[in-house]
Amino acid sequence: MPRTSILHISDSHLGKRQYGSDIRREDFAKAFEQAIEVAIDRDVDAVIHTGDLFDDPVPSLPTVMRAADALKPLEEHGIPFYGIVGNHERKNDEQWLDLLRRTSAASRLGKKPTMVGDVALYGIDAVRPSVWDSIELELEEPPEQAAWTILCMHELLTPLVSGMGRVYPAAEVIDRAGIDLDGIALGDLHQPASSVVDGTDVWYASATERGGKDQEETGVVQILYIDNSGIKRHQIELETRPFAVFEIAFGEEDGASHARDVLERHDLDGAVAKVELSGDRAAVTANEVTQMAREAGAAVVSVDDNRGRVDLDVESIEAMSLQGLDDAIEEKLADEKFSAVALDVDREIRQADELDTNVNRVADSFGELLSDAQQQAFDDLGPEETPEAATEMEVEK
Numbered sequence: 001m002p003r004t005s006i007l008h009i010s011d012s013h014l015g016k017r018q019y020g021s022d023i024r025r026e027d028f029a030k031a032f033e034q035a036i037e038v039a040i041d042r043d044v045d046a047v048i049h050t051g052d053l054f055d056d057p058v059p060s061l062p063t064v065m066r067a068a069d070a071l072k073p074l075e076e077h078g079i080p081f082y083g084i085v086g087n088h089e090r091k092n093d094e095q096w097l098d099l100l101r102r103t104s105a106a107s108r109l110g111k112k113p114t115m116v117g118d119v120a121l122y123g124i125d126a127v128r129p130s131v132w133d134s135i136e137l138e139l140e141e142p143p144e145q146a147a148w149t150i151l152c153m154h155e156l157l158t159p160l161v162s163g164m165g166r167v168y169p170a171a172e173v174i175d176r177a178g179i180d181l182d183g184i185a186l187g188d189l190h191q192p193a194s195s196v197v198d199g200t201d202v203w204y205a206s207a208t209e210r211g212g213k214d215q216e217e218t219g220v221v222q223i224l225y226i227d228n229s230g231i232k233r234h235q236i237e238l239e240t241r242p243f244a245v246f247e248i249a250f251g252e253e254d255g256a257s258h259a260r261d262v263l264e265r266h267d268l269d270g271a272v273a274k275v276e277l278s279g280d281r282a283a284v285t286a287n288e289v290t291q292m293a294r295e296a297g298a299a300v301v302s303v304d305d306n307r308g309r310v311d312l313d314v315e316s317i318e319a320m321s322l323q324g325l326d327d328a329i330e331e332k333l334a335d336e337k338f339s340a341v342a343l344d345v346d347r348e349i350r351q352a353d354e355l356d357t358n359v360n361r362v363a364d365s366f367g368e369l370l371s372d373a374q375q376q377a378f379d380d381l382g383p384e385e386t387p388e389a390a391t392e393m394e395v396e397k
């Protein structure tokens with residue numbers, strides 16, 4: 001049996017102006033272009049993209065055109081590009097991927113198989129949390145000539161991901177897909193990860209660029225080699241801009257020279273400097289630190305000023321019994337006639353352990369829940385407004 005090679009790319013977030021920077025927007029585009037170059041250099045049989053090609057449901061025209069230009073060399077080399085829609089870029093009707101499809105630069109994967117050699121590819125777009133339980137995940141049987149089956153999704157699945165808000169068991173996906181799956185190629189987690197679940201290989205490709213200071217294992221793509229011996233994955237690193245992530249802790253007496261000393265200890269040349277200011281409020285502003293970091297060679301600077309924060313007395317809060325509070329809230333909520341979406345939002349808020357360390361992800365999942373609420377309100381709201389729908393509309397604010 002001949003070997004089939006497929007490049008797995010994910011979470012390119014084209015158009016993202018990280019830290020309000022045009023340089024970063026360019027970086028995200030360049031990382032995606034490099035990934036496409038890898039596909040051509042390695043002469044793969046196909047490229048799969050597991051969602052969040054665009055950062056936004058309404059990418060700017062230059063961003064869409066840049067994506068189309070980036071895909072053109074694939075077309076010239078006869079390498080198909082197959083995508084699914086991620087949660088960041090999801091719209092209610094037609095997707096930007098459909099526009100690229102019209103130019104035949106890209107195709108969407110679905111529940112019917114798409115054959116690449118003897119590999120049957122499937123895809124399911126990012127599922128709105130409020131319809132996860134009811135949505136059809138069953139896939140069409142692969143044709144006889146298919147030796148392998150791979151499903152592309154954009155979800156957070158256990159056991160690969162945990163404690164990040166909305167996660168579902170990979171085993172449930174395998175069960176609901178209803179066919180024999182050899183692999184599940186995933187997007188959404190910006191970090192490579194893999195596992196074997198009920199005999200199915202399940203893995204994340206990671207993102208092509210670094211979407212936040214915590215995303216250290218980004219800037220990579222995966223090549224899949226599929227032959228008699230199974231699916232092998234090979235990770236390839238892209239050249240992306242380095243990050244310098246550090247803290248400047250101020251004592252009462254510290255000022256500008258202290259900040260300058262700390263900055264000098266880091267290699268900022270051409271880097272994204274992500275700096276946290278902590279400790280005492282000192283006679284140097286966040287703007288001044290930004291300026292100093294630029295002078296030290298940083299290409300992009302983002303400063304979080306956390307000085308002068310009062311630490312909460314954690315023990316006294318624990319003494320109030322958070323669990324007891326939670327139970328009381330659950331009880332109260334059960335009395336109200338809230339919609340599923342409203343309850344999801346509430347749960348997300350109360351379970352958001354990672355608020356401190358992963359604000360972006362929490363914000364993302366709120367955004368998703370809120371747009372769900374909005375969507376559902378429009379979908380469900382008949383001519384007469386029901387009290388339930390009114391509740392959902394309130395959630396939006």
Ligand SMILES: [Mn+2]
Nearest residue numbers: 011052088188
């Ligand atoms: Mn993403």
